[in-house]
Amino acid sequence: MPLHFLKMHGAGNDFVVLDARTTQLNLSAAAIRHIADRRLGVGCDQLVIIEPDEAGADAFMRILNADGSESGACGNATRCVAALLAEETGERGVTIRTISGLLKAEILGPGLVEVDMGTPLLEWGDIPLVGPADTLHLQLALGPVSDPAACSMGNPHATFFVDGFAHLRIELIGPKLETHRMFPERANIGFALIESPSRIRLKVWERGAGLTLACGSGACAALVNAHRRGLTGRQATVAMDGGELLITWAENGHVLMRGPAETAFAGELPDLV
Numbered sequence: 001m002p003l004h005f006l007k008m009h010g011a012g013n014d015f016v017v018l019d020a021r022t023t024q025l026n027l028s029a030a031a032i033r034h035i036a037d038r039r040l041g042v043g044c045d046q047l048v049i050i051e052p053d054e055a056g057a058d059a060f061m062r063i064l065n066a067d068g069s070e071s072g073a074c075g076n077a078t079r080c081v082a083a084l085l086a087e088e089t090g091e092r093g094v095t096i097r098t099i100s101g102l103l104k105a106e107i108l109g110p111g112l113v114e115v116d117m118g119t120p121l122l123e124w125g126d127i128p129l130v131g132p133a134d135t136l137h138l139q140l141a142l143g144p145v146s147d148p149a150a151c152s153m154g155n156p157h158a159t160f161f162v163d164g165f166a167h168l169r170i171e172l173i174g175p176k177l178e179t180h181r182m183f184p185e186r187a188n189i190g191f192a193l194i195e196s197p198s199r200i201r202l203k204v205w206e207r208g209a210g211l212t213l214a215c216g217s218g219a220c221a222a223l224v225n226a227h228r229r230g231l232t233g234r235q236a237t238v239a240m241d242g243g244e245l246l247i248t249w250a251e252n253g254h255v256l257m258r259g260p261a262e263t264a265f266a267g268e269l270p271d272l273v
């Protein structure tokens, strides 16, 4: 049976979205990699599967990286799925469960969504790191980058603060940092340039997907880590190659992420399962 899909993106971070609320889907890692392949398949950074949620959220969202691995968080996909679910229910508020927990989203206008990404985890064991460490200053250096800060936004992130991007060969250092022994579950690696206390330029080498045009959880991690270092206030615009997100680390500890959610096209996959 061909499988209906939507191609969506949030600030250029792109997704193949499948609806498995009425039919169960068991995609192998090889099938996920094939769908995500930009030459042989549809092409995407993540494959997102909407599943029923037994515990009362509007839906469960499964997040699968282009390499077939699973993640607990994807900020940009959460906005996309929230926009889809809100269209169905006609409600502004949407709740979505992931393997990392429950997220609340609110539709602010056409194609504009805010998600409460929950509270960042700052302890080494929660990120996780390989052993006890100061998560504000990791003893990690590679080529021109050093001294990142780490946190979990439901998935592991390390943020390096940089002076510019011209001298960075992210395609070379990204995979080495992602798979560094310090990160037993690998990590998403952000490179953040602080332009002002309320503006960050960010590039993210994503775990399981490589260099993407934007990373929502990476933008949240960059703001959290920048604020912990005293480099920004609690709110900043995070500008990435594919677009901008407004990130707020609220006084109650929750991180709010506001940004676009768009549908590019719809299509059908041949039977790959």
Ligand SMILES: N[C@@H](CCC[C@H](N)C(=O)O)C(=O)O
Pocket: 013, 045, 046, 063, 065, 070, 071, 072, 073, 074, 075, 076, 077, 155, 156, 188, 206, 207, 208, 209, 214, 215, 216, 217, 218
């Ligand atoms: N694109 C995402 C993050 C997707 C998952 C990540 N690559 C991981 O493995 O944790 C976002 O917008 O947050």
